[in-house]
Amino acid sequence: MNDAWRQLVRWTLADESPATDSTMEVTLQWAPPWAAWVTLLLVIAAVLFFGWIYRKENLQRAIPKWAVLLAARLTLVGIVLFMLYGLQQQPFQTDAPDLVIAVDDTESMSHLDTFAPGDESLIRSRVEAANLGEPTRWNQARTLLLENNEALMVKLRDRYNVRTYWMGESGRALTVPDEQFTDLLRSATPDGQVSRLGTSLSQILEQQRGRPTAAIVLLSDGVTIEGPNLSEGAQQAALRGVPIFPIGIGSQQLSRDLRIEEVVVDPIAFVGDTLTFVVRLSAQGMSGEAVRLSVADRENPSLTLDEKNVTLPAERVTREIRLQFRPEEVGEFNYVVQAELEGGSSPEDTISVSRKVKVLDATIRVLYVQAYPRFQFRFLKMLLERQLKRSPLSGADEKAFELTTILQDADQSYADQDETAQVAFPGTREELFDYDVVIMGDVNPAFLSREQLQNLQDFVQVKGGGLIFVGGQYYLPWDYRSTPLAALLPFSLDDVRRSDPDQAYVQPIPVELSDLGLNTLPLQVTEMPADTIAAWRGMNQVYWHGPIEHLKPGAQTLATATRADGSKQPFLTQQFIGRGKVMFLGSDDLWRWDYHDEFWMQTIRYLARSSLLDSDGSVEITVDRANYRTGESATARVRFFDESEAPPEDDGVQLTLEKPDGRTRTITMSRVAGNRDLFEATIPGLTAGDHRLWIVQPLLRGDSGETEPPSTQFTVEPVAGEMTRLDMDLGELRQTASSTRGQYFSFLEADSLLEALPRGRQVRIQTLPPEPLWNSWKLALLFVTLLIGEWVLRKRMGLV
Numbered sequence: 001m002n003d004a005w006r007q008l009v010r011w012t013l014a015d016e017s018p019a020t021d022s023t024m025e026v027t028l029q030w031a032p033p034w035a036a037w038v039t040l041l042l043v044i045a046a047v048l049f050f051g052w053i054y055r056k057e058n059l060q061r062a063i064p065k066w067a068v069l070l071a072a073r074l075t076l077v078g079i080v081l082f083m084l085y086g087l088q089q090q091p092f093q094t095d096a097p098d099l100v101i102a103v104d105d106t107e108s109m110s111h112l113d114t115f116a117p118g119d120e121s122l123i124r125s126r127v128e129a130a131n132l133g134e135p136t137r138w139n140q141a142r143t144l145l146l147e148n149n150e151a152l153m154v155k156l157r158d159r160y161n162v163r164t165y166w167m168g169e170s171g172r173a174l175t176v177p178d179e180q181f182t183d184l185l186r187s188a189t190p191d192g193q194v195s196r197l198g199t200s201l202s203q204i205l206e207q208q209r210g211r212p213t214a215a216i217v218l219l220s221d222g223v224t225i226e227g228p229n230l231s232e233g234a235q236q237a238a239l240r241g242v243p244i245f246p247i248g249i250g251s252q253q254l255s256r257d258l259r260i261e262e263v264v265v266d267p268i269a270f271v272g273d274t275l276t277f278v279v280r281l282s283a284q285g286m287s288g289e290a291v292r293l294s295v296a297d298r299e300n301p302s303l304t305l306d307e308k309n310v311t312l313p314a315e316r317v318t319r320e321i322r323l324q325f326r327p328e329e330v331g332e333f334n335y336v337v338q339a340e341l342e343g344g345s346s347p348e349d350t351i352s353v354s355r356k357v358k359v360l361d362a363t364i365r366v367l368y369v370q371a372y373p374r375f376q377f378r379f380l381k382m383l384l385e386r387q388l389k390r391s392p393l394s395g396a397d398e399k400a401f402e403l404t405t406i407l408q409d410a411d412q413s414y415a416d417q418d419e420t421a422q423v424a425f426p427g428t429r430e431e432l433f434d435y436d437v438v439i440m441g442d443v444n445p446a447f448l449s450r451e452q453l454q455n456l457q458d459f460v461q462v463k464g465g466g467l468i469f470v471g472g473q474y475y476l477p478w479d480y481r482s483t484p485l486a487a488l489l490p491f492s493l494d495d496v497r498r499s500d501p502d503q504a505y506v507q508p509i510p511v512e513l514s515d516l517g518l519n520t521l522p523l524q525v526t527e528m529p530a531d532t533i534a535a536w537r538g539m540n541q542v543y544w545h546g547p548i549e550h551l552k553p554g555a556q557t558l559a560t561a562t563r564a565d566g567s568k569q570p571f572l573t574q575q576f577i578g579r580g581k582v583m584f585l586g587s588d589d590l591w592r593w594d595y596h597d598e599f600w601m602q603t604i605r606y607l608a609r610s611s612l613l614d615s616d617g618s619v620e621i622t623v624d625r626a627n628y629r630t631g632e633s634a635t636a637r638v639r640f641f642d643e644s645e646a647p648p649e650d651d652g653v654q655l656t657l658e659k660p661d662g663r664t665r666t667i668t669m670s671r672v673a674g675n676r677d678l679f680e681a682t683i684p685g686l687t688a689g690d691h692r693l694w695i696v697q698p699l700l701r702g703d704s705g706e707t708e709p710p711s712t713q714f715t716v717e718p719v720a721g722e723m724t725r726l727d728m729d730l731g732e733l734r735q736t737a738s739s740t741r742g743q744y745f746s747f748l749e750a751d752s753l754l755e756a757l758p759r760g761r762q763v764r765i766q767t768l769p770p771e772p773l774w775n776s777w778k779l780a781l782l783f784v785t786l787l788i789g790e791w792v793l794r795k796r797m798g799l800v
Contacts, residue, residue, distance in 0.1 A: 013773040014089065025094045025762050029770070031086030039081060046077045069797075072790040079783050083774045091768040097214040097760030099160035101145070102204055104220035104249070106168035106192035109138040111221075111726050113251030122748060137249045138190045140747050141219040144247065146182060153181070155754055160214060167220070168192035171203035198228030205236050214760025215243045215742065217753065221250040222729035222736075226630065231735040243742035243758065247750050250728030256285040260353045261318060263337050266521050267641060267677060268609045270400075271361040272389045274324050276521065279337055281310065282318040284727075290342040295323045298334040298354060305335075309342075322527055327359045356620070358641065363389075363402050364608045365434060369425060370441035371408040371475060376588035377441060381405055383597055384604075385420065401604070404435070408447050429455045433463050436611040437604050441588065442472020445479050457484045461578025464644030466607020468583040471546035477584070488582045490555035490573040491548045505543040509587075510562040511571055512537050516673045517558035522606035523572075525595040541592030545571055548586060554650060556673075561586065576676055579644030581607055610644035610676075618642065619700055621655075621693065621710045628716045633684040636693060638669060638710075643677035647698050653679040654697035660689025660716075666696070686716040 294307035341349040559572035669679040694711035
């Protein structure tokens with residue numbers, strides 16, 4: 001029964017006007033003497049009976065008159081049935097639903113924000129009109145509750161049972177009478193030392209357990225310093241069906257913040273080659289300002305090796321910027337990347353991060369084996385023969401690569417005419433170990449002894465040499481089943497289908513980098529990531545590639561090829577075997593690519609790292625900061641300067657963390673994508689005190705032979721003060737409102753709060769005596785009036 005019908009019945013039959021008290025609820029109740037179908041039969045029978053009588057009596061008379069008589073008689077029957085159903089109104093004493101108002105009283109609420117020009121005058125005028133002084137966050141919150149003689153609170157109290165809480169360090173109820181609320185709020189100060197908004201919200205909900213809560217209104221900046229954030233605490237409110245209406249107190253203008261989030265650089269470089277520092281620079285609240293980003297040697301900071309000027313946008317942004325230069329000296333260098341705000345004078349305007357790089361001057365020894373001459377063989381051979389580097393000692397140009405080639409189908413005259421050519425594959429392990437990188441083209445394994453194949457496997461696993469397979473149409477990879485090299489391939493040979501060498505391939509195959517490939521420095525063939533992506537996607541001259549179905553565990557896909565049906569298949573893969581690296585390139589069509597030279601130069605140097613380094617067991621363990629706050633997370637990194645010493649497993653490094661109370665925990669690290677030498681782990685939930693971190697796996701030994709695991713230390717200070725985060729967390733406030741089906745308001749939008757709040761559910765606390773409506777004198781009067789009216793009409797019609 002809807003409210004309109006209920007109000008009409010009560011207004012018509014009740015002796016008094018319906019109650020309008022918000023603490024009273026009245027319902028209508030029936031007491032039917034029999035089942036509903038009996039009433040239906042009686043009504044139908046009455047209609048048929050009276051209709052038959054009046055039609056018989058008034059067959060020759062006007063239909064409208066006897067229809068009126070029929071309606072009057074049926075109405076009389078209806079009144080009798082209505083009275084038999086015993087309608088009564090049942091009043092209940094009710095309690096208004098609760099409306100929770102939670103005010104953030106932590107120290108960050110005392111902050112005076114910088115407002116947008118159009119908003120500042122409006123906010124300031126309202127706060128000053130409430131006699132609260134400067135428009136700090138705290139005074140804005142109090143203004144909403146106190147302005148215009150508590151106009152908002154008065155309206156809310158008329159509709160709800162308003163319950164007020166402080167929230168910040170915890171959720172605490174205000175137990176003062178309404179008349180003392182103004183004095184209490186005017187004298188209160190925001191002195192909470194830590195924001196635990198999620199925890200406070202959970203505590204408020206717990207105190208409201210069992211009470212009808214229509215909604216929760218939050219007046220807060222949304223910043224959580226410790227514990228669950230606001231949206232996490234709001235999950236409990238969502239489960240209980242309690243909507244939250246946050247009023248964001250604070251400016252949406254971002255505070256000034258400039259930081260270098262990460263610097264990625266290849267730890268090994270070659271003299272004369274381009275060394276690239278990939279810098280992730282984040283900034284906010286610094287629209288239009290200029291930052292000078294530079295890199296220099298720590299030992300000679302006045303000599304800038306490269307620099308770029310960056311103009312910062314208005315929004316919060318993280319940009320990836322590349323600094324590049326060509327090192328000219330051999331040695332280990334500590335390079336400093338520095339971000340300096342133009343015109344800045346304080347230490348906070350300059351940020352620096354250092355990275356260690358080992359610069360080598362070495363001629364890379366390359367062995368290139370191919371069964372028959374192909375364009376790929378000729379182009380790559382020509383590139384490696386002609387590539388020069390400048391000697392750091394004499395300044396003269398010298399060969400960057402010492403190339404040896406083997407063509408299985410060539411005769412003796414080829415070896416006599418080409419200075420790079422050899423007749424046979426190295427016969428001994430020592431001869432093979434003289435090389436740094438081996439390129440295996442489409443080689444017929446039948447011409448290689450099992451010992452030579454085993455030597456090649458040891459070249460990777462034991463020496464740490466680099467090996468790259470280039471797929472061909474005749475032998476590689478399918479003819480390498482049941483050979484020692486099958487263990488080196490990054491994929492299983494069981495389901496590899498042999499290609500048809502006589503088939504004509506005329507449709508180009510789309511190729512693109514995977515996310516891992518994009519983060520692998522050797523594959524970045526251009527300066528900018530977007531250009532690198534476009535360069536790989538523009539490789540439209542690949543017409544054939546070896547079909548790869550299933551990669552081995554630990555193998556990585558660096559680039560993919562798209563099949564005719566749209567599915568993707570590994571095109572360039574790699575895996576770490578023992579001390580070395582193995583790559584598989586699925587096609588020998590790259591000689592047509594515009595970036596052929598850049599790809600091969602960087603890939604060969606990448607593969608040669610482990611072989612060229614003199615292993616000194618040098619391992620570095622670092623954390624991203626020396627000092628943390630309670631509850632923050634630390635990022636630990638382990639770098640193997642000789643990457644051949646790095647374990648091949650992606651989770652092969654383990655650390656032990658010693659906490660201030662002496663307890664320890666084991667942390668398993670993960671290899672950073674595309675980096676053989678770098679492992680990383682995040683350590684969450686730090687507690688206050690000094691922490692020590694050291695490597696326990698793999699077992700590392702010092703020069704004395706005793707176990708000397710590399711270690712580092714860091715300090716966790718007590719929980720961060722409230723004033724360390726001053727940006728209003730608008731996203732957190734909006735998410736809290738959205739997840740609970742509430743609505744977010746800014747300070748200037750809060751005037752619309754009352755219309756948006758739900759009415760809530762009245763709670764019955766006492767049942768009052770029922771009031772019968774069936775015996776109303778109004779019904780009796782209507783019954784008598786209809787009876788007399790029918791008699792008069794029948795008399796005038798001559799029926800009496």
